[in-house]
Amino acid sequence: MGSGDKINVFPSRMILSVMKVRLKGAQKGHSLLKKKSDALTMKFRQTLKKIIDNKLVMGDVMKAVYFSLAEAAYSAGDITQTVIQNADKAQNKIKFQRDNVAGVQLTNFTMHTEGSDNYQLTGLGKGGQTVSRCKDTAQKALKLLVELACLQTAFITLDEAIKITNRRVNGIEYVIIPRFENTIAYVIEELDERDREEFYRLKKIQDKKKIIRAKQKKLADALTKKEADKAMSVDQPARSILEQQHDPDIMF
Numbered sequence: 001m002g003s004g005d006k007i008n009v010f011p012s013r014m015i016l017s018v019m020k021v022r023l024k025g026a027q028k029g030h031s032l033l034k035k036k037s038d039a040l041t042m043k044f045r046q047t048l049k050k051i052i053d054n055k056l057v058m059g060d061v062m063k064a065v066y067f068s069l070a071e072a073a074y075s076a077g078d079i080t081q082t083v084i085q086n087a088d089k090a091q092n093k094i095k096f097q098r099d100n101v102a103g104v105q106l107t108n109f110t111m112h113t114e115g116s117d118n119y120q121l122t123g124l125g126k127g128g129q130t131v132s133r134c135k136d137t138a139q140k141a142l143k144l145l146v147e148l149a150c151l152q153t154a155f156i157t158l159d160e161a162i163k164i165t166n167r168r169v170n171g172i173e174y175v176i177i178p179r180f181e182n183t184i185a186y187v188i189e190e191l192d193e194r195d196r197e198e199f200y201r202l203k204k205i206q207d208k209k210k211i212i213r214a215k216q217k218k219l220a221d222a223l224t225k226k227e228a229d230k231a232m233s234v235d236q237p238a239r240s241i242l243e244q245q246h247d248p249d250i251m252f
Contacts, residue, residue, distance in 0.1 A: 005175075006182040011190035019187060023180040030172040037165045039102040044158040051151045054144060061141045068134035092142060104161045109150040111143050 009015045097108040 005179050006186050007179060009183060009187065011187040011194075013191070016184065016187045016191065019180055019184045023177065023184060026172055026176050026180060030169060030177065033165055033169045033172065036102045037162060037169055040104060040158055040162045040165060043101050044155070044162060047151055047155050047158060051148065051155060054148045054151065058141075058144055058148065061137070061144055065134075065137050065141045068130075068137040072131045072134040092139075094146060101158075104157065106154045106157055107150065108154075109146050111146045 007019075009019070091113050092111055093113075095110045095112060097110065099106045099108045
């Protein structure tokens, strides 16, 4: 969008008030989305740190699982058939939950054990301690895998949410707010121009009225003087030269 992009509106006081309200709402929305983006980014970094730490631990844990399995196979022999026979019902179950982070729903997996241990008699004849240690190590690895899966799911969800939120923040900051500001500036400029035109029109009307009043006064003065002269001529009529005149007596 260009810097001069604006909404096509008719400039008026009402439109100016509406644009100011919409601008304030856009600024408030931008502030809230910015806070949401910051909160999601912080959670994203925490999740990324946990993923890195868990993956570093996962390498050692999986290594320990394979060593424990080798030790159990060496001490108790092949326990595959025993495991298959006892694997009729799952003991470790995953509980699904939702965590709300700044309006974003994150999946949370928690592992819990139900029922009795079906493998408590495995290795009773020989290698029981080694089999038990192998089972505990595998249990620890499974729990870590579930936690890592939960973190990976949250990582992907947060990444998508942050991208969407940042696009909205940028859209409001660089498109919507400048458009409202340009519209408000345009309306104010048009209203000021209209006020100047109105002031100039009133000024011209006043000047014309002054000229008309001056002409009327001049005409009224002229008429008044003419009427006064006419009245004087009626009150004191001029004497005729044919009328008899009395000269003063001359004394010798």
